[in-house]
Amino acid sequence: xxxxxxxxxxxxxxxxxxxxxxxxxxxxxxxxxxxxxxxxxxxxxxxxxxxxxxxxxxxxxxxxxxxxxxxxxxxxxxxxxxxxxxxxxxxxxxxxxxxxxxxxxxxxxxxxxxxxxxxxxxxxxxxxxxxxxxxxxxxxxxxxxxxxxxxxxxxxxxxxxxxxxxxxxxxxxxxxxxxxxxxxxxxxxxxxxxxxxxxxxxxxxxxxxxxxxxxxxxxxxxxxxxxxxxxxxxxxxxxxxxxxxxxxxxxxxxxxxxxxxxxxxxxxxxxxxxxxxxxxxxxxxxxxxxxxxxxxxxxxxxxxxxxxxxxxxxxxxxxxxxxxxxxxxxxxxx
Amino acid sequence: xxxxxxxxxxxxxxxxxxxxxxxxxxxxxxxxxxxxxxxxxxxxxxxxxxxxxxxxxxxxxxxxxxxxxxxxxxxxxxxxxxxxxxxxxxxxxxxxxxxxxxxxxxxxxxxxxxxxxxxxxxxxxxxxxxxxxxxxxxxxxxxxxxxxxxxxxxxxxxxxxxxxxxxxxxxxxxxxxxxxxxxxxxxxxxxxxxxxxxxxxxxxxxxxxxxxxxxxxxxxxxxxxxxxxxxxxxxxxxxxxxxxxxxxxxxxxxxxxxxxxxxxxxxxxxxxxxxxxxxxxxxxxxxxxxxxxxxxxxxxxxxxxxxxxxxxxxxxxxxxxxxxxxxxxxxxxxxxxxxxxxxxxxxxxxxxxxxxxxxxxxxxxxxxxxxxxxx
Numbered sequence: 092x093x094x095x096x097x098x099x100x101x102x103x104x105x106x107x108x109x110x111x112x113x114x115x116x117x118x119x120x121x122x123x124x125x126x127x128x129x130x131x132x133x134x135x136x137x138x139x140x141x142x143x144x145x146x147x148x149x150x151x152x153x154x155x156x157x158x159x160x161x162x163x164x165x166x167x168x169x170x171x172x173x174x175x176x177x178x179x180x181x182x183x184x185x186x187x188x189x190x191x192x193x194x195x196x197x198x199x200x201x202x203x204x205x206x207x208x209x210x211x212x213x214x215x216x217x218x219x220x221x222x223x224x225x226x227x228x229x230x231x232x233x234x235x236x237x238x239x240x241x242x243x244x245x246x247x248x249x250x251x252x253x254x255x256x257x258x259x260x261x262x263x264x265x266x267x268x269x270x271x272x273x274x275x276x277x278x279x280x281x282x283x284x285x286x287x288x289x290x291x292x293x294x295x296x297x298x299x300x301x302x303x304x305x306x307x308x309x310x311x312x313x314x315x316x317x318x319x320x321x322x323x324x325x326x327x328x329x330x331x332x333x334x335x336x337x338x339x340x341x342x343x344x345x346x347x348x349x350x351x352x353x354x355x356x357x358x359x360x361x362x363x364x365x366x367x368x369x370x371x372x373x374x375x376x377x378x379x380x381x382x383x384x385x386x387x388x389x390x391x392x393x394x395x396x397x398x399x400x401x402x403x404x405x406x407x408x409x410x411x412x413x414x415x416x417x418x419x420x421x422x423x424x425x
Numbered sequence: 426x427x428x429x430x431x432x433x434x435x436x437x438x439x440x441x442x443x444x445x446x447x448x449x450x451x452x453x454x455x456x457x458x459x460x461x462x463x464x465x466x467x468x469x470x471x472x473x474x475x476x477x478x479x480x481x482x483x484x485x486x487x488x489x490x491x492x493x494x495x496x497x498x499x500x501x502x503x504x505x506x507x508x509x510x511x512x513x514x515x516x517x518x519x520x521x522x523x524x525x526x527x528x529x530x531x532x533x534x535x536x537x538x539x540x541x542x543x544x545x546x547x548x549x550x551x552x553x554x555x556x557x558x559x560x561x562x563x564x565x566x567x568x569x570x571x572x573x574x575x576x577x578x579x580x581x582x583x584x585x586x587x588x589x590x591x592x593x594x595x596x597x598x599x600x601x602x603x604x605x606x607x608x609x610x611x612x613x614x615x616x617x618x619x620x621x622x623x624x625x626x627x628x629x630x631x632x633x634x635x636x637x638x639x640x641x642x643x644x645x646x647x648x649x650x651x652x653x654x655x656x657x658x659x660x661x662x663x664x665x666x667x668x669x670x671x672x673x674x675x676x677x678x679x680x681x682x683x684x685x686x687x688x689x690x691x692x693x694x695x696x697x698x699x700x701x702x703x704x705x706x707x708x709x710x711x712x713x714x715x716x717x718x719x720x721x722x723x724x725x726x727x728x729x730x731x732x733x734x735x736x737x738x739x740x741x742x743x744x745x746x747x748x749x750x751x752x753x754x755x756x757x758x759x760x761x762x763x764x765x766x767x768x769x770x771x772x773x774x775x776x777x778x779x780x781x782x783x784x785x786x787x788x789x790x791x792x793x794x795x796x797x798x799x800x
Contacts, residue, residue, distance in 0.1 A: 108445070108446070109444070109445025109446050110444070110445045110446015111446065141686055177632075181632065181635070183632075189603065189625070189629070190629075190632065192603075194597070194598065194601055194604070195603070197551060197594075197598055198598075198601070198604055198645075199633065199636065199637065201543070201546050201547055201550050201551045202543060202546065202633070202637055202641045202644070202645055203636075203637040203641060204546050204549065204550040206637070207550075258637060258638060261635065261636075261638070262635075263636060290475055290477060290784060290786045291475040291786075294475070294476060342745075346738050347738075347742050347745070350735070350739045350742045351728075353735070353739070354728045354731040354732050354735070354739065354742075355727075355728055355731065356723045356724055356725070356728050357723060358721070358723075361718050361719075362718065362721045364717065364718065365717040365718030365721065365749055366721075366742075366745040366746065366748075367745075368717040368718075369717055369745075369748050369749045369752045370745055370748055370749075371782075372715060372717075372752070372780075373748055373752075375782040375783075376780070376782070379783070379784060402751040402752070402754050403754070403755060404683055404684050404685060404755055404758035404759040404761075404762055405684050405685025405686060405762065
């Protein structure tokens with residue numbers, strides 16, 4: 092697939108459960124798009140996410156700010172989205188603080204479940220349309236939505252359907268329909284999923300993939316399988332797994348020591364134990380991952396993009412750059 | 426001594442808290458398992474467990490009361506518990522209904538509330554409700570006196586702190602003067618007439634009506650109307666729940682992974698517990714990559730190059746060395762994060778659980794985690 096095609100829908104929604112690396116994948120995708128000269132905005136939803144830290148910037152606000160050349164970030168806060176909506180829809184320009192107080196927002200979003208999500212999706216629709224209810228207008232080429240960490244993605248994306256059913260008349264009904272159109276149009280929106288190769292995230296991804304079709308009426312893009320143990324390519328050309336097909340428990344310490352000596356250094360017994368121990372750990376963990384990955388591939392129709400575990404403990408910009416490289420390669424092979 | 430062993434021996438309630446994806450449910454279940462092995466009648470309250478874990482604990486559906494884990498599970502794993510392990514999955518709606526039934530002056534009033542649409546929305550939508558109901562259930566089980574130890578797994582909130590604020594958020598919502606005051610015309614006129622002198626109230630009613638329709642206002646007015654006479658009961662209950670969390674019977678166990686994001690959140694959470702006067706008992710650092718050896722220092726880039734140009738065994742050695750270096754890098758970075766953490770939470774309050782060579786998604790997996798936690 093051409094990267095241009097990958098980025099042809101303007102809105103990319105990145106879905107997945109908490110802790111699978113949605114923000115990381117969103118940031119990497121943003122870099123890939125920015126490398127192609129696109130003006131990208133990553134939208135976090137109502138939370139202080141880790142996105143700005145990846146780029147070394149300060150916390151995100153409701154108004155987009157530039158994190159690195161071409162990459163912008165924002166935080167869609169529900170209270171502010173409501174204020175903007177009331178301003179645009181009801182011309183309440185001097186909105187009483189009452190209507191944007193957390194308590195009113197709690198009330199109105201409880202009274203009309205799904206309204207919270209509609210306000211967020213409505214803001215994305217504004218962005219897509221290049222509109223703004225106050226504040227500068229941005230013309231983003233790509234809008235990446237780093238969607239809800241908890242709660243179900245599906246509740247979020249199916250909110251417009253629920254609201255369109257519940258509210259029979261009036262502007263909100265019409266707007267729900269506009270949003271449904273936006274979500275279902277593959278030329279405008281593409282939902283990609285992120286998962287880890289672990290039991291629960293894979294299970295949830297499979298369910299999401301099915302339910303996006305049946306409940307939301309949209310066809311998802313790809314699934315990113317994140318943080319896979321992968322060893323250095325090329326270190327063992329005969330195998331995709333750099334450790335070859337060798338069984339760690341059968342490794343011969345003397346042979347390894349001789350090879351080391353021949354290459355000009357010395358390994359002691361502790362070194363050998365560490366080498367064998369980590370080889371074993373790698374094998375076992377990657378076997379578990381491969382099993383879940385097979386399960387994923389078997390049960391979803393979307394292509395799976397494999398992303399490596401970066402042998403880190405908290406990511407920084409160079410790691411994101413590496414993932415961006417990886418995504419470029421993988422997308423080209425789709 | 427392992428701080429959690431001490432907690433199991435002396436406390437009746439353990440609240441496991443932490444950000445998403447750190448393995449809270451598994452840790453909560455492992456602690457309850459350990460308590461059962463030590464002769465306690467322990468129950469673990471889970472919110473949204475992995476299906477296979479739920480099944481292996483005998484939780485087929487939301488039962489909203491603890492179910493005893495079959496003794497055969499233990500014997501199959503070679504264990505002889507002198508106590509009992511019970512497990513339950515929280516059903517927010519049912520728990521809320523039970524609270525309403527308990528506090529409504531009459532059964533008919535309770536049923537009117539339960540049938541109300543706005544009420545149903547609260548149980549499914551209002552943020553903080555699930556968290557609060559978990560605490561409510563905990564309080565109920567604790568008051569029953571049926572268990573020696575309750576371990577509660579907190580909901581997977583975006584922010585681990587949300588649930589600390591949840592009781593107040595919910596009672597504030599019920600008590601909201603603003604809402605009740607604005608809804609007065611609706612309550613008095615039974616939803617019909619909107620004749621109120623106050624401009625603000627009129628604006629409010631008109632706006633809500635235009636946005637989401639008049640029915641919603643009626644539902645809400647009806648709900649708040651039916652709630653009359655129950656606020657005091659609710660509020661008292663919320664205070665009792667909050668008092669249990671602060672009492673000597675309870676302690677908090679914070680679960681984290683060694684990643685910088687999770688460590689940051691755990692640190693913040695610890696300081697918030699402190700500020701709120703809540704007892705911090707222990708920290709579980711979960712999914713730590715194992716440290717094997719001290720790192721192989723002697724290998725230089727030229728050595729690796731030489732190996733990669735060599736035969737099969739040489740290339741294999743190169744792969745092994747690179748693999749070891751990868752893991753040592755993670756181990757080092759994790760250790761940096763944990764050193765920062767140790768400045769906030771002293772290490773004698775820690776329990777470290779390494780990444781195991783298997784997943785804790787079934788009963789034997791839980792046993793394996795438990796054995797790591799309590800060697």
